[in-house]
Amino acid sequence: MHEGVYILRRPTKSISFTTVLKNMASTWHSRLGHPSFEAIQKISYIDKCSFITNKEECCNICHKSKQCKLPFNHSNNKAEAPFHLIHCDLWGKYNTASQNGSHYFLTIVDDYSRATWVYLMRHKSETLDMLKIFCTIIKRQFNVDVKKIRSDNGTEFTNSSFQRYIREEGIVHETSCVGTPQQNARVKRKHRHILNVARALCFEANLPIHFWGECVLTTTHLINRTPTIANSGITPYKMLYEKPPSYDHLRIFGCLCYVKNSSKRQDKFMPRSEKCMFIGYPQNKKGWKVYNLETHEFFISRDVIFYKEYFSYKLPARIVFENYTSQERDEYSYNMMHEDNDHVSKDASQVSSEGEHSENEEEIESNSHNIEVKSSNDEDLENQSEGENRAEEKRTRQPLTYLKDYYCHAITVNPSCMTTNPNNSSGMVYPLSNFVSYDHFSHRHRAYLAALGSHDEPKTYAQAMKHPEWRTAMTQEIKALEDNQRWELTHLPPGRETVGCKWVYKIKYKATGEIEKYKARLVAKGFTQIEGEDFNETFAPVAKMTTIRCLLSLTVAKEWELHQMDVSNAFLHGELNEEVYMVVPQGYGVPTKGMVCRLRESLYGLCQASRNWYTKLSHSLEEYGFKECDVDHSLFVYSHNSIFIAVLIYVDDLVIASNNSLACAQFKEYLSNCFHMKDLGNLKYFLGLELARDSKGLFICQRKYTLDILNECGMLGCKPTSFPVEQNHRLALATGSPFPEPSQYRRLIGCLIYLTITRPEITYSVHILSQFMQAPLQEHWDAAMRVLRYLKSSPGQGIILPNTNDLRLVGYCDSDWASCPLTRKSISGYLMKLGPTPISWKTKKQSTVSRSSSEAEYRAIAHATSEIIWLRSLLKDLQVDCDSPTFLHCDNQAALHLAANPVFHERTKHIEVDCHFIRNHLEKGTITTSYIPTKEQQADIFTKSLGRKMFLELTVKLGVHNPHTPP
Numbered sequence: 001m002h003e004g005v006y007i008l009r010r011p012t013k014s015i016s017f018t019t020v021l022k023n024m025a026s027t028w029h030s031r032l033g034h035p036s037f038e039a040i041q042k043i044s045y046i047d048k049c050s051f052i053t054n055k056e057e058c059c060n061i062c063h064k065s066k067q068c069k070l071p072f073n074h075s076n077n078k079a080e081a082p083f084h085l086i087h088c089d090l091w092g093k094y095n096t097a098s099q100n101g102s103h104y105f106l107t108i109v110d111d112y113s114r115a116t117w118v119y120l121m122r123h124k125s126e127t128l129d130m131l132k133i134f135c136t137i138i139k140r141q142f143n144v145d146v147k148k149i150r151s152d153n154g155t156e157f158t159n160s161s162f163q164r165y166i167r168e169e170g171i172v173h174e175t176s177c178v179g180t181p182q183q184n185a186r187v188k189r190k191h192r193h194i195l196n197v198a199r200a201l202c203f204e205a206n207l208p209i210h211f212w213g214e215c216v217l218t219t220t221h222l223i224n225r226t227p228t229i230a231n232s233g234i235t236p237y238k239m240l241y242e243k244p245p246s247y248d249h250l251r252i253f254g255c256l257c258y259v260k261n262s263s264k265r266q267d268k269f270m271p272r273s274e275k276c277m278f279i280g281y282p283q284n285k286k287g288w289k290v291y292n293l294e295t296h297e298f299f300i301s302r303d304v305i306f307y308k309e310y311f312s313y314k315l316p317a318r319i320v321f322e323n324y325t326s327q328e329r330d331e332y333s334y335n336m337m338h339e340d341n342d343h344v345s346k347d348a349s350q351v352s353s354e355g356e357h358s359e360n361e362e363e364i365e366s367n368s369h370n371i372e373v374k375s376s377n378d379e380d381l382e383n384q385s386e387g388e389n390r391a392e393e394k395r396t397r398q399p400l401t402y403l404k405d406y407y408c409h410a411i412t413v414n415p416s417c418m419t420t421n422p423n424n425s426s427g428m429v430y431p432l433s434n435f436v437s438y439d440h441f442s443h444r445h446r447a448y449l450a451a452l453g454s455h456d457e458p459k460t461y462a463q464a465m466k467h468p469e470w471r472t473a474m475t476q477e478i479k480a481l482e483d484n485q486r487w488e489l490t491h492l493p494p495g496r497e498t499v500g501c502k503w504v505y506k507i508k509y510k511a512t513g514e515i516e517k518y519k520a521r522l523v524a525k526g527f528t529q530i531e532g533e534d535f536n537e538t539f540a541p542v543a544k545m546t547t548i549r550c551l552l553s554l555t556v557a558k559e560w561e562l563h564q565m566d567v568s569n570a571f572l573h574g575e576l577n578e579e580v581y582m583v584v585p586q587g588y589g590v591p592t593k594g595m596v597c598r599l600r601e602s603l604y605g606l607c608q609a610s611r612n613w614y615t616k617l618s619h620s621l622e623e624y625g626f627k628e629c630d631v632d633h634s635l636f637v638y639s640h641n642s643i644f645i646a647v648l649i650y651v652d653d654l655v656i657a658s659n660n661s662l663a664c665a666q667f668k669e670y671l672s673n674c675f676h677m678k679d680l681g682n683l684k685y686f687l688g689l690e691l692a693r694d695s696k697g698l699f700i701c702q703r704k705y706t707l708d709i710l711n712e713c714g715m716l717g718c719k720p721t722s723f724p725v726e727q728n729h730r731l732a733l734a735t736g737s738p739f740p741e742p743s744q745y746r747r748l749i750g751c752l753i754y755l756t757i758t759r760p761e762i763t764y765s766v767h768i769l770s771q772f773m774q775a776p777l778q779e780h781w782d783a784a785m786r787v788l789r790y791l792k793s794s795p796g797q798g799i800i801l802p803n804t805n806d807l808r809l810v811g812y813c814d815s816d817w818a819s820c821p822l823t824r825k826s827i828s829g830y831l832m833k834l835g836p837t838p839i840s841w842k843t844k845k846q847s848t849v850s851r852s853s854s855e856a857e858y859r860a861i862a863h864a865t866s867e868i869i870w871l872r873s874l875l876k877d878l879q880v881d882c883d884s885p886t887f888l889h890c891d892n893q894a895a896l897h898l899a900a901n902p903v904f905h906e907r908t909k910h911i912e913v914d915c916h917f918i919r920n921h922l923e924k925g926t927i928t929t930s931y932i933p934t935k936e937q938q939a940d941i942f943t944k945s946l947g948r949k950m951f952l953e954l955t956v957k958l959g960v961h962n963p964h965t966p967p
Helices: 017-031 037-041 060-066 124-142 160-169 181-205 209-223 236-241 358-363 382-389 401-406 415-419 422-427 443-452 468-483 545-557 609-624 661-674 703-712 742-755 760-772 778-793 853-877 893-900 906-924 938-942 948-958
Strands: 086-091 104-110 116-121 148-151 172-175 255-260 273-280 288-292 298-301 303-311 330-333 348-351 487-490 501-509 515-524 561-567 580-582 596-599 635-640 643-650 653-658 677-682 689-694 697-701 798-802 809-816 827-834 837-845 886-890 927-931
Touching: 017 037, 086 124, 086 181, 104 124, 104 181, 116 124, 116 181, 116 209, 124 160, 148 181, 160 172, 181 209, 209 273, 255 288, 255 298, 273 303, 468 501, 468 515, 545 561, 545 643, 545 653, 545 689, 545 697, 545 798, 545 827, 545 837, 545 853, 561 661, 609 635, 609 643, 609 661, 635 853, 643 661, 653 661, 661 677, 703 742, 703 778, 742 760, 742 778, 760 778, 760 827, 760 837, 760 938, 760 948, 798 837, 809 853, 809 938, 827 853, 827 938, 837 853, 837 938, 853 886, 853 893, 853 906, 853 927, 893 906, 893 927, 906 927, 938 948
Parallel strands: 086 148, 148 172, 809 886, 886 927
Antiparallel strands: 086 104, 104 116, 116 348, 255 273, 255 303, 273 288, 288 298, 303 330, 487 596, 501 515, 561 653, 561 677, 580 596, 635 643, 643 653, 689 697, 697 798, 809 827, 827 837
16 A cells, blocks of 8 residues: 555566567458468558568468469489380270270380380280280390389279289389379370370371271371480480481371282282271381271281372272372382381380470379370471471372262262261260261262251241241242132131141252252141131041051062152142131231131141041042052052052152052153152152162161251260160169159150161160150159160161062060069060061050969960951052961960960960950961070060160161161
8 A cells, every 4th residue: 555545466467569460460361361471561551560470470271271282393304224214104994996996005105215105905904914015025125124113003003913013023113192193294295195196197087986096006106206305306216226217118197008919819800909098007017007998907018009198088989090190109119127126016016205395294284094185285396307208298289170079068978078077086085987887878879868967957937037948938838829729818707716827847859869849838737726616537547667668678579669759739639628717827928917817728737637638649549440458548559460559658758669660650640640749769768767779678777867866965976885775774663853854855755766667676665765754754864865875876777678588477476574663564575577577566565464474475475466467468458478377486385385275264264355366366377376485586675675795686686787887
């Protein structure tokens, strides 16, 4: 207490001024979101005099949020001698196998010389074997051991077998850090270099992608002989062998060449050479590696004539070289000597130089397992080398004038050019050129196929108005309708509704592939009509696809004429009995405000139009003497003396088959007098079916339709699969999320259903997928995408109808008992063949549950018997003898005994009707049942999902083939 005031004393704590300033710096560092302290000091608001920082002060938050990889320094280190250090890496798996079935290649780079070896491999497990071969070659040829190997941490380099080998050999194995490919940059960059050059070779020669292995081997041979800056402008070959390489044997990769025929069975008038493609440089042989374009075989020859400016996969199919002088031809008989010590195994090619700046090698970040790596910006001396060795090739070449006839619609007649181009090869992993070829078709038919896919048809009025051809077509259509007084403009009566209308556009082709006309058709929207007011009866028969296949098979077997005609404005010939009002069409030039069109005669799209037209056409055919077929009212037959004519009707398209060309011409003239007809010549394209006929038979497919489906779904570049549905699928039990676009799913399934006309092997898959159209799930859409992936593998597959056909009807039937997991109903399937040709097939879920497998099989026999009865009646109308019983093959003994045994008991009471039905036709001699082992049951493909092997076997047995398969 001092002077009346109590004084309290407490310990004091001194805080240094420096500590206060550090706390102030930390506070501002946090306030501003952890910037650098240099940035904080530049803020004028903060007192810089009192701001003290320590750059080495640790901020935990900064490290957590900002830490990056440390920079890689440029590495100029180099091994002191060859093979003291080698770099190894594996490239792949590439989805398309090379010609020898390889999916990978192993790259080995010598650090001293930068020489490179490449080994093609089918499986990555072959890596150790290839490395042993390499080490043995180095030991024998260079008398040196590999001392050190550097690689990444791939399992092919870190497995126990590999580690045991390098320990036994005393080799040091260096691996890069995980996620740090920069530490193995020399070989990673080498992959980039190899792929850049390989792509250039492939694109220049326009090769299919399955030649990628040959491109890689040739690339490594070439870049090994190219100077590199990493060796101060010296080639890796010279660094390794201490002598310069020879360039005399080099030729342009992929060019056309002719090789002397080496066959031992040469006849005096046999060809003396074979048309081939130069494909690379063999090892340990003095010759060139070539690929025979006819036999599709590889071989080596020294007697080769090269055409360096022509590439085998770019040439028109019929090129003759009479005008190609000896000065323009690069002929060379192999008299050069391969360099000594060019030692390597037959599956490896000794290779390459970096061709790029070595000081940048450590900064590589590309993925060695991806062919689409970025191209390097580095420079090399390759261009100088090529310029010196190809001085004689400086003269500019112009295309030969006579080759202009081989181009059509901007697509060369050569099939490979039609299906392969550099854009696809570089931008699409699975280009269509791998799956579609036109080698087996005539030049005329190739031009026709090219024309089908070279023009797009507009979908809307707005799209059509952008092109003068379609504007002219619409003007002509309206003029024709007005000239024929199809309507009159009037006001809509009270209480009546109008029918809408729209434009439909179609390009009509001639048999040669030329455009016949641009057809714009005005179509009424019949779905807006009111039944009982605008229309009454609507049914009109159209040709069944089974009937079409029957008629085509019969025509080919008997070598009949097969023609197609089209009725111009067919529906306009029908008589309209009802009073119908239609809105004024788009593009009508006259002012029509408040007016509508009252139709005086029938118009396309009206519900009753097809019935009215069919009535008119059938009367005309009957007047000529045709008889309507009882089992298919779209088929009319004419028989008089030895003349037979069959006409198949599908709306306004007529297919005419006849055994007498003169009678056929007279009938076509009669039709032209009755209606305005267009003779389309030989049948080539009908309802989306593409037909190609030659002396051996007829091929039917839906190639363009398949490609259109793939294109619409964005699946042209998808990875293909070899069978359409998983073997043990559980699609009926799927419980995933609903598919967001069910209408898109329904549209796709509808397209696939139509595709089964020529693709019977997908019938079961489409049957399963069609069960979920009401409420599809994502799993169902994925399964549909798998079907498209299968179609991608064979878009041109179809049915072959050979002319060697005995026209004997044979049936196969099968069932899969209780296969539906929800209802336990069975699936029936049958296949009907006319000789070797499939003409009818079906997959159908049985309407009731079967209590046993024999009962399910018995119901399948009943379904097949019904189809046989119908087909026999159809064939009888087509004058095919069906007096002998039709064999029906089944793989269930119990069902066959039940059909043959006239005893009924408790187990068959509920199927007694089927029993009487089948037994009745057995007694009448309509059918004869026969047992067939399950492995030979062709109908098995229609009742269950099969594995790849069985699926492919049955597809071949069905009669389904793919002439579009690339060689």
